[in-house]
Amino acid sequence: MLELNSVYFSYDKDFTLHDISFRINSGEILGIIGQSGCGKTTLLKLIFGKLDANQGELFWHNEKILGPSYQLIAGKEDFKYVTQDYELMPYTSVLENIIKPLSRQHLEQNISRARELLEVVSLEEFENTKVKNLSGGQQQRVALAKALAKTPQLLLLDEPFSQIDRYFKNKLRRKLVKFLKSENVTCVIATHDKDDVLPFADNLLVLKQGKTVALDTPLKLYQRNKNPYIAGLFGDFNFFKIKDIWPQSNKEERLVVYPYEIEIKEAKTPEIQVIEQYFSGQFFKSIIQWKSQRVFVQTPIPLTPKKAYKLTFKKEHLQKRYNLNLEKIS
Numbered sequence: 001m002l003e004l005n006s007v008y009f010s011y012d013k014d015f016t017l018h019d020i021s022f023r024i025n026s027g028e029i030l031g032i033i034g035q036s037g038c039g040k041t042t043l044l045k046l047i048f049g050k051l052d053a054n055q056g057e058l059f060w061h062n063e064k065i066l067g068p069s070y071q072l073i074a075g076k077e078d079f080k081y082v083t084q085d086y087e088l089m090p091y092t093s094v095l096e097n098i099i100k101p102l103s104r105q106h107l108e109q110n111i112s113r114a115r116e117l118l119e120v121v122s123l124e125e126f127e128n129t130k131v132k133n134l135s136g137g138q139q140q141r142v143a144l145a146k147a148l149a150k151t152p153q154l155l156l157l158d159e160p161f162s163q164i165d166r167y168f169k170n171k172l173r174r175k176l177v178k179f180l181k182s183e184n185v186t187c188v189i190a191t192h193d194k195d196d197v198l199p200f201a202d203n204l205l206v207l208k209q210g211k212t213v214a215l216d217t218p219l220k221l222y223q224r225n226k227n228p229y230i231a232g233l234f235g236d237f238n239f240f241k242i243k244d245i246w247p248q249s250n251k252e253e254r255l256v257v258y259p260y261e262i263e264i265k266e267a268k269t270p271e272i273q274v275i276e277q278y279f280s281g282q283f284f285k286s287i288i289q290w291k292s293q294r295v296f297v298q299t300p301i302p303l304t305p306k307k308a309y310k311l312t313f314k315k316e317h318l319q320k321r322y323n324l325n326l327e328k329i330s
């Protein structure tokens, strides 16, 4: 189990991390998500023992994690930290890089382990290629495979899929998580990409300016969220007053409303005005003017200036999502 108790850290005078506490059980995946500069990498470095906490304590299976003031080599033997500079040997082959952390005995076993990992990161055909001849995304995948060669108990990943194209990204995420679960590896993933963690993390820690905004399951954070900062990490969203959605209510309280929770229907007289519209693959994304507000919506077909439209909310959906009691609203 990884446990942080009220950890504070500062590079200079101001705290970069304030009062961070959480626990992760063995084999669980924690996603750390937040805007650039919120302290994700700093938190990974503290967990790895590369930095000294100013206050608070960190434990791995009840043993204190010490920083550089107390030990020469960062981290514990069973920890692996994959940073954003992959730390590979450029002039040696992919296979040699992956087996480097393994003992020199049992060469055949090592090669078979490396091939198993090459399959996880979809680089089977590159085993004899020198690392310097790989693309940035391929090198990132080698770094992941190398970190897993000697199964770590705790794996720390910093933006692990940032260089990888969309085609491989989804496949890699799925294969990697399956592998981590099969080997019971505890994992902390720092990212600003919701798709790295929403489908896979057991819990998400949301950071803002070094402070914890939320710690919960991805489903609860997405569905029960009323915080616009969190919603912004998940994509475009709207922030309506309850009375805008249910005119019979006089509630000023605001709800996060995702574009898919709004419907645009044809009308006799126009109630909205299309300001901007983009094709985004599965649907068209638009910014519209509705009453005094700009609203993000998505539609399966483009909105045309010749037609009149109105906006309706998927009210039952919102009511259920927020556990709202309509009688109490009005």
Ligand SMILES: Nc1ncnc2c1ncn2[C@@H]1O[C@H](COP(=O)(O)OP(=O)(O)OP(=O)(O)O)[C@@H](O)[C@H]1O
Pocket (backbone or CB within 6 Å): 011, 012, 016, 034, 035, 036, 037, 038, 039, 040, 041, 042, 043, 192
């Ligand atoms: N070595 C350092 N010395 C001083 N300040 C630093 C140092 N490293 C990071 N910082 C500052 O600490 C804050 C947190 O940085 P950190 O790299 O942890 O954020 P992050 O959430 O990982 O950002 P990103 O998503 O852009 O990688 C930032 O304001 C950054 O400028």
